[in-house]
Amino acid sequence: MKDVYLFSGFLGSGKTSLLTDTIRQLKEKGLKPAILMNELGKLPFDSQAVDEDIPLKEMLEGCICCTGSEKTEAQLQTLLAGEAFDVLIIETTGAAHPVEALDAVYSPLFAKQLNVKGIVTVVDSLLWLNRQTLPPQVRSLFLEQIRHAHLLLANKMDLLSDDQQAKITYELQSFNPSAAIIQTSHGKCPLSILERLKGTVRTTDVNRARIGEELALSTRLVSFKQSVDKEEFEDWLRTLPSSVYRMKGYVPVLGMKNPMLFQYSYGMVQWLPEYVKMEPVIVMIGEQISQLQVPGSV
Known part of the structure; x- marks a missing residue:
């Protein structure tokens, strides 16, 4: 790395x-x-x-x-x-x-x-x-x-x-x-x-910042274990705090052969079909994001 x-x-x-x-x-x-x-x-x-x-x-x-x-x-x-x-x-x-x-x-x-x-x-x-x-x-x-x-x-x-x-x-x-x-x-x-900087704390699955060390801006890498319902996933997105600035990656969606290319920016959502089977992961960028529960990731 x-x-x-x-x-x-x-x-x-x-x-x-x-x-x-x-x-x-x-x-x-x-x-x-x-x-x-x-x-x-x-x-x-x-x-x-x-x-x-x-x-x-x-x-x-x-x-x-x-x-x-x-x-x-x-x-x-x-x-x-x-x-x-x-x-x-x-x-x-x-x-x-x-x-x-x-x-x-x-x-x-x-x-x-x-x-x-x-x-x-x-x-x-x-x-x-x-x-x-x-x-x-x-x-x-x-x-x-x-x-x-x-x-x-x-x-x-x-x-x-x-x-x-x-x-x-x-x-x-x-x-x-x-x-x-x-x-x-x-x-x-x-x-x-x-x-000595510790802007991110990584694991192979979810990047969780250690208590007391979460800085002003952090990132989190989330891997999906199962497919999500697209509408339910968007309902979850609407509950996110304004401190979540960006998300992007590939989300496995029920009914779709391959994970869809997904982008989220300040409340705006974009989905695009992906014709190659990509690893189902997303990157989150924001403040105080370590404890957010992401559908399909557990």
Whole structure:
């Protein structure tokens, strides 16, 4: 199973600096990283910072979290099938929502091969102090990237006074009390801190977060033991709390030869017939999802 880190953060926050420094630390430890990088434009500017000997896949002209989701799955499958590496680092574009980015990399096709250690959000400390000047939509995305992190790097601390540093740390801790916070400059974070992250706790069947360790955003892999009635399953979906953001995978449905491709997003449901017999599993993404009882899984 490959450990996966998802680097999030607003445009210009310092994600690429974090990436290059993390690569350096991994190589010094004898570990080989692979990189999946997302850029909105046609040219891969950030990827120029990655050494040629490191497996690299790029998503250009599209966001990893929306229209690029299927392409992302294809890139990940190529990496897993054709490259030897120890750790996967995914650097999202500054315009990516972390929940949707995590959804894009959690295909049921290879969910059992990936162990997402957590979402690391690099926070531009100067931008945090001036967040009220941002347009409402931009400010909302900026805050969402922070709210869903497992680890927050309060970056650019070298540009702030002691009082400003204390203010930012206190405010970030209040805004996302589940995340650890460290103060950084130039995006440098000790590898030992990243390795201690426990964004998910996996089993072969159901991913149950340990009591007291459930973080702001977690995932759960559910295997089905029996087919479900489609209408009854949809009735169950309508009872789900708003803290369940995403589900996708293959659900065995009574009367259907193969498990159906299933997607759930913020209350919206989509079913599609599948002409190949896929493993009946779904991935759930949300908050406080470990105890939800899924029909057909027991």
